[in-house]
Amino acid sequence: MEKLYDSIGSTYTFTRQADTEITQEISRLVCNEKGGKFLDVACGTGNYTSSIATLGGEWYGIDISEVMLKQAFDKYANIKWTLGDVASLPYSDEYFNGAVCSLAIHHFTDLTSAFKEIYRVIDKGNFIIFTAFPDQMQSYWLCNYFPEMMRRSIHNMPDQKTLVTSLQSVGFEVKNIAPFFVTNELQDMFLYSGKERPEIYFDPNVRSNISSFASICDIEELGNGLSSLSADLSTGKFLSIKQKYSSISGDYAYVVARKN
DSSP states (O other): OHHHHHHHGGGHHHHBOOOHHHHHHHHHHTTGGGOOEEEEETOTTSHHHHHHHTTSSEEEEEESOHHHHHHHHHHOTTSEEEEOOGGGOOSOTTOEEEEEEESOGGGOSOHHHHHHHHHHHEEEEEEEEEEOOHHHHTTOTHHHHSHHHHHHHHHHSOOHHHHHHHHHHTTOEEEEEEEEOOOTTOOBOOTTTTSSOGGGGGOHHHHHTSHHHHHSOOHHHHHHHHHHHHHHHHHTHHHHHHHHTOOSSOSEEEEEEEEO
């Protein structure tokens, strides 16, 4: 995974910008406005770290990709960046007042080991996870056009039960799980950002900065999927397919875990 993000890291910020709504909600949930020290785990190029930092608190970011972290350091020198692995965080016990992790837990080699380390470095405070659950992803209309890519992507995602069990096993109390629905206003072009804007998937720059398209979608499936999507958009068939995949469970989710 380190090699993947080193590969796509040089263009990542072109399409992967911090979304204002997500930024504000994560900040609110982690109680950022009260000040303190906070950690962004698997921070990537630091877009969310820096955006949340403008709302309060002293922020640190850690990531395994040197390419991504260099961009973070070059743009946001006021944040303390560290190259490292979530499985072995280079911070002392109870150093932070909270932590966040956005769209990255599916890259952790061992979920429980990672959560154990995050629990260790938090004093009393919240750990906020922004992620997608497999059952949510099964309702992405992308499954119709890129079925094998989505199957593999869904397989990589921890389900809600696994996530909650892992968090609780290391001592976290799961306080809340709330859905997030993608809208046209979404600024961060992650996997299902094109829910209401299917045309964005024809842009190779968008696809190249989405890990599922960049790493697990083969050329044949990509070509067939884009061709079918184009045809369905031109005939109007897409609307009925999109309706077929509609869901009330949310497209992504905020998970609030607390160390008391």
